[in-house]
Amino acid sequence: xxxxxxRDAIPPRRxxxxxxxxxxxxxxxxxxxxxxxxxxxCSTGTPQIPSATATPVLTSGPTTAAxxxxxxxxxxxxxxxxxxxxxxxxxxVRRPDLIQRYPDGVSRVVHAHHDGxxxxxxxxxxxxxxxxxxxxxxxxxxDDARAAWxxxxxxxxxxxxxxxxxxxxxxxxxxxxxxxxxGALQDAGVLPEHxxxxxxxxxxxxxxGFAVNRDxxxxxxxxxxxxYSAGFEVxxxxxxxxxxxxxCHALINMPVLKSHMIAGLTFALKNHYGTIxxxxxxxxxxxxxxxxxxxxxxxxxxxxxxxxxxxxxTACLRYGNSWPYWESDYxxxxxxxxxxxxxxxxxxxxxxxxxxxxxxxxAAALRGMAExxxxxxxxxxxxxxHLDEIDLVELSL
Amino acid sequence: MRVxxxxxxxxxxxxxxxxxxxxxxxxxxxxxxxxxxxxxxGWTPAADVATYDDTTLFELVNGQAEAFFAYNFQxxxxxxxxxxxxxxxxxxxxxxxxTDDAYGLFTRNAAGAAPDAAAAVDIGNxxxxxxxxxxxxxxxxxxxxxxxxxxxxxxxxxxxARRVADALPRGxxxxxxxxxxxxxxxxxxxxxxxxxxxxxxxAVWLGGENVLGLDAESSGALAQYTLEGRPAxxxxxxxPDAAAAxxxxxxxxxxxxxxxxxxxxxxxLLGAVFGDVSxxxxxxxxxxxx
Numbered sequence: 001x002x003x004x005x006x007r008d009a010i011p012p013r014r015x016x017x018x019x020x021x022x023x024x025x026x027x028x029x030x031x032x033x034x035x036x037x038x039x040x041x042c043s044t045g046t047p048q049i050p051s052a053t054a055t056p057v058l059t060s061g062p063t064t065a066a067x068x069x070x071x072x073x074x075x076x077x078x079x080x081x082x083x084x085x086x087x088x089x090x091x092x093v094r095r096p097d098l099i100q101r102y103p104d105g106v107s108r109v110v111h112a113h114h115d116g117x118x119x120x121x122x123x124x125x126x127x128x129x130x131x132x133x134x135x136x137x138x139x140x141x142x143d144d145a146r147a148a149w150x151x152x153x154x155x156x157x158x159x160x161x162x163x164x165x166x167x168x169x170x171x172x173x174x175x176x177x178x179x180x181x182x183g184a185l186q187d188a189g190v191l192p193e194h195x196x197x198x199x200x201x202x203x204x205x206x207x208x209g210f211a212v213n214r215d216x217x218x219x220x221x222x223x224x225x226x227x228y229s230a231g232f233e234v235x236x237x238x239x240x241x242x243x244x245x246x247x248c249h250a251l252i253n254m255p256v257l258k259s260h261m262i263a264g265l266t267f268a269l270k271n272h273y274g275t276i277x278x279x280x281x282x283x284x285x286x287x288x289x290x291x292x293x294x295x296x297x298x299x300x301x302x303x304x305x306x307x308x309x310x311x312x313x314t315a316c317l318r319y320g321n322s323w324p325y326w327e328s329d330y331x332x333x334x335x336x337x338x339x340x341x342x343x344x345x346x347x348x349x350x351x352x353x354x355x356x357x358x359x360x361x362x363a364a365a366l367r368g369m370a371e372x373x374x375x376x377x378x379x380x381x382x383x384x385x386h387l388d389e390i391d392l393v394e395l396s397l
Numbered sequence: 398m399r400v401x402x403x404x405x406x407x408x409x410x411x412x413x414x415x416x417x418x419x420x421x422x423x424x425x426x427x428x429x430x431x432x433x434x435x436x437x438x439g440w441t442p443a444a445d446v447a448t449y450d451d452t453t454l455f456e457l458v459n460g461q462a463e464a465f466f467a468y469n470f471q472x473x474x475x476x477x478x479x480x481x482x483x484x485x486x487x488x489x490x491x492x493x494x495x496t497d498d499a500y501g502l503f504t505r506n507a508a509g510a511a512p513d514a515a516a517a518v519d520i521g522n523x524x525x526x527x528x529x530x531x532x533x534x535x536x537x538x539x540x541x542x543x544x545x546x547x548x549x550x551x552x553x554x555x556x557x558a559r560r561v562a563d564a565l566p567r568g569x570x571x572x573x574x575x576x577x578x579x580x581x582x583x584x585x586x587x588x589x590x591x592x593x594x595x596x597x598x599x600a601v602w603l604g605g606e607n608v609l610g611l612d613a614e615s616s617g618a619l620a621q622y623t624l625e626g627r628p629a630x631x632x633x634x635x636x637p638d639a640a641a642a643x644x645x646x647x648x649x650x651x652x653x654x655x656x657x658x659x660x661x662x663x664x665x666l667l668g669a670v671f672g673d674v675s676x677x678x679x680x681x682x683x684x685x686x687x
Contacts, residue, residue, distance in 0.1 A: 166459075166460075167459075168457075168458055168459060168460065168461065260460065261460075261461060261463065261464060261595065261598075261599070262460070262463055273460075279455075279459060279460070280455035280459060280462070283459075283462070283463070284463075318599065319461070319599075320508075325458065325460065325461045361599070362599065362600060362601070362602065362656075364602035364655050364656075365598040365599050365602035368602050368604060368605060369598075369605060
């Protein structure tokens with residue numbers, strides 16, 4: 001497993017040269033695979049039980065999106081733990097010492113590739129597990145992946161996972177990757193019912209292949225819909241925050257790599273436009289420049305964010321101008337992991353730009369549009385966008 | 398005398414109303430432009446027609462609404478249809494302020510894989526198509542897209558498009574500016590008629606500060622050319638007067654956007670070439686503007 005620590009920009013990776021209208025999987029195939037992958041991971045009647053002995057990596061197994069399973073039987077609870085995910089007004093949000101990022105420490109970004117990420121057109125769960133395990137150990141500096149997850153997430157905590165299941169898009173955070181993350185959390189001791197996968201609307205999650213589970217056994221999965229709490233202000237404009245987020249102690253931000261006609265890039269920071277009900281208020285000029293940073297600096301978001309796990313298993317290099325505005329035009333084999341959402345975005349921007357340029361496109365606009373909000377984010381101490389301040393770790397599996 | 402005046406007034410009103418009705422029957426509502434049940438055999442509406450205006454467009458195209466505001470968006474109607482096999486087909490009818498806006502949005506969105514096949518279909522003023530998936534056209538001040546999520550027989554897509562076209566007012570001509578760009582060396586399908594920088598920024602990044610000074614009285618066209626074996630972009634902007642063109646040229650030169658090779662004005666027209674080509678070739682292309 002070669003490991004290179006580099007402060008250089010990411011070089012272009014393998015590229016299939018497809019046009020934006022040629023996705024690798026048909027929507028029907030994707031949804032079928034995704035649904036299969038979530039059958040047990042998100043909505044079955046059999047809760048996944050955390051194990052004290054398992055690693056988060058699967059043995060070789062099916063190529064479809066099976067959840068991370070544990071080979072060691074563990075006693076199962078007789079009742080489904082309750083987790084209402086209602087706002088926790090007196091919540092004590094902790095920040096594990098392990099989390100280091102600019103300006104208090106060095107911001108590290110792990111960029112992990114796996115040659116076996118795709119197999120026969122489907123994501124390989126075992127490869128995803130290996131990518132997550134290698135990334136979390138590289139990020140934390142710990143030797144054991146399960147211990148690293150456990151050091152970040154306690155069994156008594158509720159963990160929200162913000163995915164990107166945007167309705168104007170047909171490229172979403174991949175269900176098998178999310179399933180692998182929920183499996184790793186459970187292996188670390190987090191109860192499945194304390195994990196909530198969420199986005200803006202429940203219907204979007206369904207469209208993106210996630211199986212809804214509001215209150216049954218297993219990992220919970222539903223959208224904010226209209227369930228927000230008011231009282232927040234971003235860029236001198238009022239907004240609300242999702243109670244899916246406010247009902248949790250910790251947050252994992254799981255965006256997918258896409259270009260954007262106004263922001264240039266949509267990845268970690270912009271993923272939280274799906275955590276508020278009025279994203280349209282922050283899509284223009286100065287309000288985007290300040291809004292992107294200030295939204296992510298709101299304490300309920302900033303303090304809960306334990307990890308960014310970015311999905312670059314596919315990407316949208318060229319946004320569309322008619323529906324669907326984003327679809328896969330690149331098939332990749334990588335994920336990005338960081339404690340610093342700004343650093344994750346800075347690295348993601350370089351990755352996106354290099355891929356676009358390798359495909360004959362002009363990335364000047366992407367960089368030009370992203371630079372102001374990245375700079376704003378760094379200026380308020382949310383993280384760093386300067387590549388020379390980022391410890392970039394490249395992993396090839 | 399009073400009777401004659403009244404008769405003349407009646408005749409005048411009848412002529413005016415009759416003339417208007419013949420030239421461009423205005424749709425009673427944008428929802429009515431979408432085909433109803435059984436308009437195309439085998440397809441039924443999957444949901445009520447949804448409409449959006451400039452205050453609600455973000456609900457339909459959150460994150461991309463600016464692309465439509467750049468062409469003076471007024472409203473849009475969206476209808477979805479299912480066949481017996483569960484295949485879903487979606488129709489969007491976009492109403493813009495002018496025929497130029499409709500043409501511009503059409504050019505901005507044109508990315509079809511089969512321009513020849515699209516050209517052979519007698520619907521609208523210009524067409525763009527991906528066989529089995531999509532047909533788009535513009536007519537009068539409307540831009541229409543019919544799109545299937547899964548492959549559908551082209552004749553079904555065409556049937557839906559024709560239903561919409563028949564319900565739309567006729568008319569609309571390409572803006573004069575478009576014809577001023579030289580045809581020789583122009584990459585087919587690359588032309589974009591625009592009103593704001595955002596419509597061309599993925600081809601040419603000008604900094605997002607409106608250095609061209611585009612406003613309601615100006616408009617532009619961009620096309621890709623092959624010069625010296627390499628890609629280059631020609632931008633032409635028509636201003637209301639020479640002073641506005643000169644001012645824009647001064648701002649553009651001062652901004653020094655990446656890739657700018659040559660820029661000149663000719664009366665109220667500004668031309669600029671971007672790319673990795675020689676200054677000589679770039680200047681020649683600018684001077685070929687009609």
